Amino acid sequence: MMNRIEDEDDHVPKDHPRYQSLKYRHKIIEGMKNLIVAEAGLIAHGRGECFDYILGEQSNDIARNAMKAAVALMLISEKPVISVNGNTAVLVPEELVELSNELSAPLEINLFYRKEGRVEAITSVLKKAGAKQILGTDESKMVEIQELSSNRRIVDPEGIKIADVVFVPLEDGDRTEALKKLGRKVIAVDLNPISRTAIWADITIVDNIIRVLPEMIKIAKKLKGMNKTELKKIVDEFNNQKNIKDTLDLIKHYIETQKEVAFNILNK
């Protein structure tokens, strides 16, 4: 009578209402088995699922506004870098490579949970997705940023060490704070609108990374035609605190609607 259904997410029908969510959950679990994702990365993914849930699991104009400012900021910056961890590598590898190309912003592997073989596993995922150059892979060259005590302090001398803008999808609060104190501009993707990362970042995109990267690629293709003055105007007009407060209002509104909607399933 025993049967294993650990891998049942493989067989979730495409019309299942939670198909997308289950598909990415499966990718994260497989990522852990393949050493790419840390155990704590599974828990972090769950936290993200919940916050996405109370955003209605869809992108909104407030998030898109932040994405536009993020792309503009990266386009006018001198040395933008895209920081990659295990979760982003399994969730959106091709999109990371495409965004990196569109914005001429190199990918740098930067991990909180280091483990023998993890950098190599992530490198392999990114190369398979088409990445030509990946920073953060040559241990002999790495340097430290003193403001940070976690493994995140170990950075590439050609990447985060000298970057003016760091794009940090799925980030921990300590590093965002450290990068800010080092004078970097930080762009974060964080489904928790009141995490330390969300609060500290210059531009916080409160949305699911799997929807954010494709959208940012589209925006990058559009904004690349603009001149620096126009791009700078987009950045200057963006107000992160207002954006986060608007997101909190959106969540409140969603929860209010659920007071009526949630019980409809009982009458089906």
Add this chain to the structure above:
Amino acid sequence: MMNRIEDEDDHVPKDHPRYQSLKYRHKIIEGMKNLIVAEAGLIAHGRGECFDYILGEQSNDIARNAMKAAVALMLISEKPVISVNGNTAVLVPEELVELSNELSAPLEINLFYRKEGRVEAITSVLKKAGAKQILGTDESKMVEIQELSSNRRIVDPEGIKIADVVFVPLEDGDRTEALKKLGRKVIAVDLNPISRTAIWADITIVDNIIRVLPEMIKIAKKLKGMNKTELKKIVDEFNNQKNIKDTLDLIKHYIETQKEVAFNILNK
């Protein structure tokens, strides 16, 4: 320069603001390594962390009201059963045993993610915590409930199969619905107030299992002195839909306060 910090939760100082949360996160990860917890259980734990976060990570009177009704219902029921999965077994093993004793409600291991050796691993955890009798462990005796297609359908003929009330902490929606359709009363502990489990259950405790079980043990010691009429009154006066709606209001209120509070860290 490589150093492993996967196990750093072990060394989190007790005055760390997130000490409790990190301690239980560590237990869940260890539980997975010891086969007790499913991979998907880590993701589920993360979802719980997030919902707990927007409840301010503390119990409230609305949840305590549901706990009181839950204890009362179990005390007046003929055959109450406490369903145990991997996450509950690693998070609150001693408390499960104590509540089981207080309420004369047997523990039954019932899993969504079955895997060779998992029932045995959970049995061992519960026995170490003092459990004398554990249902759901003898494969040769198990029967199925037809309303359910997942592994959750495999139940003990002396437990969930004949129970009138099933206490299901950390539950999946399908089973709650199936148990309801079979005429069982269901008591759920679910940090997501609008999950299918939360909506379908007769009594939904929207709170963290690590706070709920100790509180329910206390309540059980108190209510055991009451007669059936008094207990039935507590149950009858409880309104689950109202309770859930009040919880949603509480979350809205918490989010509203965060619009001001969250940015205070920038001024520190």
